[in-house]
Amino acid sequence: MTPRPMVDKPMTDAELVVRVVAGDAGAFADLVARYHAACLRYAAHVLGDRMEAEDVVQETLLRAYRSLGRYQERQQFRPWLFRILVNRCRTAATRMGAQRLRTADAMDPDTVTARDGTAVLELRSRLVRAIAGLDEPHREAFLLKLGEGLEYEEIARITGASVSALKMRVKRARDQVRERWKELDDDGSR
Template identity: 35%
Template sequence: MAGGDAPGESDPQLVASALAGRQSAYATLLARHREAVFRLARHHAGDEGEALDITQEAFIAAFASLAKFDAARPFRAWLMRIAVNKCRDWARRRAVRRLFRMARPLEDAFDVADQNLDPEAQAISQAELARVSAAIAALPANLKDPLILCRLEGMSMAEAADVLGLTEKAVETRIYRARQKLSELLEG
């Protein structure tokens, strides 16, 4: 599988191939992990356009730093750590922009309502999804990150702890607090 797409190759093999100049290895890594990075960014930003920008920034940064990847560690965790950092960078930039103008509303956070619903039910479904998305986006980063990684991205607490540089117990505690805060936000 020297020149083409190699879905059977492991991430470390693909990294080595990419570093050796094989463009298809970059493409395979991107295809394999872009949805997870995008979902993380979308849950952070609450906006698909911003999430696309964050995803692109995360992959650019990852590919620029590929030589620093430690093949003994999971590539996905390494990439998600970069994505979390890009989300935090985005949040800082957004906070600065708020000083100069009002932040954009989160009214169009997702467009994934069930297409089999009648128009009224579809509108209610979209509104509820937007409400939940906005609540997740409103969580503080220290609570949002573990919640997104474990509950929405399906990472184990150990994987999330590795990505975030925390203990498993800290991840567990933060997920518990995030759920409490979400309940307050959604009930209020």
């Protein structure tokens, strides 16, 4: 492996991509470290199944790695990676069909053992149930905007939808999820 320069500033995604394509395969591990958690939480919330999400994320990162030599948009690694992820999630959701599980237990069973396990599970459970009623385009837009905090232009590149359509989807999804969130909150406080 070529030694990496000792610098205070972390390498940009683009710099890491260049290193990978130049033969430093280990640089991709840095990109995996940077984006694996975000990919996993997105897939887990969209699919509602953590194990399925892990498979989808692995497949996504493998596809990204294999395609990196042909990848030209080096300044835009995150939307490029998420475009692959969103497509893999869509395929997995179709495959799972009616078997899709949308409970926090199926998504994150180990969390109950965490020190603040009760609160974590409760919050996540509420979110998963609140977004369960959204159709796929609205759930994608909602999670990428409110969850990941991406710009609309980025989400447009990822999903293929226009910015105006996405703004409408996020607004509708937000209203719906908020309503459901409040119902769940009321149920929980009774």
